[in-house]
Amino acid sequence: MPASTVALRVKPNRHFPFYARHPWVHAHALAAADTEFACGQIVDLTDHDGNWLGQGLANPDSKLRVRLYSFDPDRALDDSLWAERIDAAIDRRRLDSQHRAGDDEAERLVFSESDLLSGLIVDRYADCLSVQFTAAGIWRFRDTIVNHLMQATGCRAIKIQIDQRTARLEGMEPIDTWFNERWAADEGETEDPFARPVQYRQNGLNLSVDLRSGQKTGGYLDQALNHAQAARYLTGRRVLDVCCYHGGFGLVAAVSGAAEVLGIDSSEAALQQAAENVQRNSLSNVTFRQADCFDALKELAGESQQFDAVILDPPRFAGSRHQVASAMRAYARLNALAIDLLPPGGILVTCSCSGRVSVADFHDMLTDVGKRRRRDLILLQTRGAAPDHPVAASCPESEYLKCVIAQVH
Incomplete structure (x- = not known):
C-alpha cells in the first residue's frame, strides 16, 4: 500500500x-x-x-x-475524512422531510462527486446496501468505508461491486462480493444474502431488486419522483413504456390509473423482474415485449398501433464528449419514432441520462423533431434526478438526468 x-x-x-x-x-x-x-x-x-x-x-x-x-491544506486524506463525508452525505438526505425515505424504502446515500466522495456510490434498499466503487484510488480505503457504512446505517448486508467497464477504465479487476452483519463474507458465513432479490417499497409499490445482476447498484433510484410525477398525466391512457427495465414508469402509471401499459425492453432478465413486480402488486393491466427500442417502435408503427402516451427512458447514449453528436442523432430518431405513435393531445415522457447532453441540447433536439414531424410539442415539465441525487456546484457533470413531460399536437 x-x-x-x-x-x-x-x-x-x-x-x-x-x-x-x-x-x-x-x-x-x-x-x-x-x-x-x-x-x-x-x-x-x-x-x-x-x-x-x-x-x-x-x-x-x-x-x-x-x-x-x-482543498484545505490542513485537512489530510485519512480514515476520519471518509467517515465524516459518509456521515455528512447521510445527514444531507435527512434535510428534506417530505422526501425522506422510510426504513423499508430505497434511497441513494452517497453520490460520488456530489457528496465529495468521487468514485463511491452507495444505494440503500430497505436494510441492504449496494456499493459501487468507480475509482481505483479510493478502493485503497475500502475497509474503512465499508466498516463505517455498516456502523452508520445498521444495515444487515452490503454488496460491493466494481463493474466490467469501471475495471477496464481504471485498470482494476472486476469485484462482486458482499459483507453481512458479521462484517466479512469469508468468516464462515455460507449463505449469500443477495442470492435472492431484496424486497423494498417505492411509490406505494412492493418491488424487488436483484443486486447480483441488476444495472449499476441494482436499480435506477434517480427516476423515482419522475415516475410518480409522470403518472399524474397518464390516468385512463394507453401507455407505451420503452426501455422499461424493472417496470419503472409503467408500473407506477398502472397503479395510478392508466388503462393499459405495454413495457418494452431488450433484457430478458429485466423483463422477468418486471413481470414479478407486476405479480407482486396484483396488477392486471401491464404486459411486456422483449425487443430493441428502435425496432419495437418501428414494428408498432407497422402494426398501425397508437398509444395515448409514450415513455422513453433509454440507456446513456453519450459516454464521452466524442459521442455527443451520435447520441443526439439517436435521441432524435427515438423521439421521432415515439411521436409517430401519438395522436394529437398525446403525452410524451422522454429522458436522457447522458451527462454530456445539456438540458438546452435536449430541448433543441425535441424542437427539431417537432419541426421534422410537423408536430407541436408543448413542454409541460422539465425535471432532473430525485433529491437524493444532489448536484455539486463545483462539478456540473453531476447534473446528468433530464426528464421532459410534453404534450404532442
Whole structure:
C-alpha cells in the first residue's frame, strides 16, 4: 500500500478548474511527473509554479489521473475524512422531510462527486446496501468505508461491486462480493444474502431488486419522483413504456390509473423482474415485449398501433464528449419514432441520462423533431434526478438526468 505523498504539477494555465474545486484531474492536464506514483498514492496537486491546489488520490492507469478530495491544506486524506463525508452525505438526505425515505424504502446515500466522495456510490434498499466503487484510488480505503457504512446505517448486508467497464477504465479487476452483519463474507458465513432479490417499497409499490445482476447498484433510484410525477398525466391512457427495465414508469402509471401499459425492453432478465413486480402488486393491466427500442417502435408503427402516451427512458447514449453528436442523432430518431405513435393531445415522457447532453441540447433536439414531424410539442415539465441525487456546484457533470413531460399536437 502506498504510504508517501507525491507532488504533481498541472500544465501552465490548467489550474483554474481546481480553484473552483473541481475534483477531476485528467492526464492531459498534468505536466510530466518527476517521480513514479502508484495507484492510491496520495497526491498534492500544485499549479505550474508550485502553489498548492488540493490533495487527492492518483491512478496512473486511468485517463482521470487524480481525483481530489481536499482543498484545505490542513485537512489530510485519512480514515476520519471518509467517515465524516459518509456521515455528512447521510445527514444531507435527512434535510428534506417530505422526501425522506422510510426504513423499508430505497434511497441513494452517497453520490460520488456530489457528496465529495468521487468514485463511491452507495444505494440503500430497505436494510441492504449496494456499493459501487468507480475509482481505483479510493478502493485503497475500502475497509474503512465499508466498516463505517455498516456502523452508520445498521444495515444487515452490503454488496460491493466494481463493474466490467469501471475495471477496464481504471485498470482494476472486476469485484462482486458482499459483507453481512458479521462484517466479512469469508468468516464462515455460507449463505449469500443477495442470492435472492431484496424486497423494498417505492411509490406505494412492493418491488424487488436483484443486486447480483441488476444495472449499476441494482436499480435506477434517480427516476423515482419522475415516475410518480409522470403518472399524474397518464390516468385512463394507453401507455407505451420503452426501455422499461424493472417496470419503472409503467408500473407506477398502472397503479395510478392508466388503462393499459405495454413495457418494452431488450433484457430478458429485466423483463422477468418486471413481470414479478407486476405479480407482486396484483396488477392486471401491464404486459411486456422483449425487443430493441428502435425496432419495437418501428414494428408498432407497422402494426398501425397508437398509444395515448409514450415513455422513453433509454440507456446513456453519450459516454464521452466524442459521442455527443451520435447520441443526439439517436435521441432524435427515438423521439421521432415515439411521436409517430401519438395522436394529437398525446403525452410524451422522454429522458436522457447522458451527462454530456445539456438540458438546452435536449430541448433543441425535441424542437427539431417537432419541426421534422410537423408536430407541436408543448413542454409541460422539465425535471432532473430525485433529491437524493444532489448536484455539486463545483462539478456540473453531476447534473446528468433530464426528464421532459410534453404534450404532442
